[in-house]
Amino acid sequence: MTAFTIPGFDLDAFxxxxxxxxxxxxxxxxxxxxxxxxxxPADARFAGVMDSRDAITVCGLPIxxxxxxxxxxxxxxxxxxxxxxxxAPGSALMRLKGSARAMLTAERSALNTVQxxxxxxxLTRSYVDAMGETAAKLLDTRKxxxxxxxxxxxxxxxxxxxNHRMGLWDAAxxxxxxxxxxxxxxxxxxxxxxxxxxxxxxEVDRIDQIEPALQAGATRLLLDNMGPALLREAVALVAGxxxxxxxGGVRLDTIGAIAASGVDYVSVGRLTQSAPAADIGLDFxxx
Numbered sequence: 001m002t003a004f005t006i007p008g009f010d011l012d013a014f015x016x017x018x019x020x021x022x023x024x025x026x027x028x029x030x031x032x033x034x035x036x037x038x039x040x041p042a043d044a045r046f047a048g049v050m051d052s053r054d055a056i057t058v059c060g061l062p063i064x065x066x067x068x069x070x071x072x073x074x075x076x077x078x079x080x081x082x083x084x085x086x087x088a089p090g091s092a093l094m095r096l097k098g099s100a101r102a103m104l105t106a107e108r109s110a111l112n113t114v115q116x117x118x119x120x121x122x123l124t125r126s127y128v129d130a131m132g133e134t135a136a137k138l139l140d141t142r143k144x145x146x147x148x149x150x151x152x153x154x155x156x157x158x159x160x161x162x163n164h165r166m167g168l169w170d171a172a173x174x175x176x177x178x179x180x181x182x183x184x185x186x187x188x189x190x191x192x193x194x195x196x197x198x199x200x201x202x203e204v205d206r207i208d209q210i211e212p213a214l215q216a217g218a219t220r221l222l223l224d225n226m227g228p229a230l231l232r233e234a235v236a237l238v239a240g241x242x243x244x245x246x247x248g249g250v251r252l253d254t255i256g257a258i259a260a261s262g263v264d265y266v267s268v269g270r271l272t273q274s275a276p277a278a279d280i281g282l283d284f285x286x287x
Contacts, residue, residue, distance in 0.1 A: 004062035008166070009150035015066050032103040044100035046284040050093045050114070053279040057125040058085045059158040061094055061119035063151070064110035072102035078236050084121065084158045093280070097287060107282055111127045116148075116157040118278035124159025124271050130252050136259040139164040139245065143269035152272040164267055171199040173222070185209045189216035203246070210237055223263065224248045231261035 004011060020172045024030025050064070054124045060082050074097030081087055093114075096103060128138050138161040153163045165171040172192040175187065182188035185202055192200045193216070202218040204210055205225055213221060223234050225248035235244055245265040247260050259266050 004066070004148050006154045009154070011063065011066055011213070012098075014065075014151075015070050016107075019067065019070060021075045022109055023105070030176050033101065036101045036104045040100050040104065042101065045098060045287045046096075046100040046103045047287045048096040048103055048282055048284045050096070050111075050280060050282045052087055052091050052118075053089055053094060053281060054122075055086070055088055056118050056278045056280075057120055057121040057159050058087055058093060058114075059155045060114040060151075061081055061122035063117070064094065064114045067106040067110040067113070068096060068098070068102060070232065072099040074098060076219045078201045084153055084160075086125070087259070100284070103284060104176070111280060111282055113151075115277040116275075117151060117158075118280065119275040120144050120152055120155035121159035122278055123275040124156050124161040127252060127255055127271065128160040129269055130255050131259040132256050134256075134259040136246075136263050138255075138271075139265050139267040140271050141267050141269040141273075142167065142246075143273040145272070157270055158269075161271065162265075165201075171201055172197045173203070174218075175203045176205070176224075177205075184212065186212040186216040186219075189213055189218045193217050203247075204234075207234060207237065210234060214238070214241055218242060220245060222247050222267075228257040231258060231263055235262035 023032060039101055061079045061083065065079060068075050068077060075096060078095040080092050080094060112162050124138065131138060140153055140156040140161060141164055149166070155167065156163060167175065174188045174192060177190050179185050182191060185204060189200055200218050201220045201222055202213040203224050204213055204220040210221065221238060221242045222245045223231055226234060226246065231246055243264040245267055246261065246263045247267040250258055250266055250268045255266060
């Protein structure tokens, strides 16, 4: 369908499943766009322009194009701005020309996707900008909408952030409940290492947990819900032995001070959990 790819993400399957959901495939009376089919002649053609009503960081246009081409392979599509571009309100993002029915049927799926992913990318960019000139990197989390993780994490990258672990499989993250069952941070870390896990991230929420976690072999520390002063103390104690990540309660108005504490990473769940949709529209004219 398209050369656009995201590792681990099947674009064709996503487009097919999303359109099938909207068209009601498999449901009684479903399988078609009843409004367009009854109102729009089969040979009608539209030209369309997708534009942004807000200042945004753009993300998802190749995915939107895939929706339209799935219903009209001959549709003429011109993507006007690259992924990750910052645009002003009123900026044209994409031009389309082709089957009117195909455009109307694919419109909502395409817009929903671009609005959500651009919202994530835009919020991510605002957090990156708020970190200033610090060396810390902004990370996302696993707080993603089920089924959309690869897309949302792509949007974070597009907005200038970085991805934390993709799932439960690519790193061990020892949190308070793991520590509770294991009996302490040191024992939890030892168990993960003895199981052959190479990357062991250990969450600590007290200064006195840092040395036991390091001595046990943790490869990264997640400093949970610590303010800037306590983060500076923790970073000094770690003294570069492993990377440090600040997490928990990070807001746009606090991330600058948190990033300036000397941590290597700052993770923010709201990048994917709470990003507002970007205001993007699509206007059609007959041709």
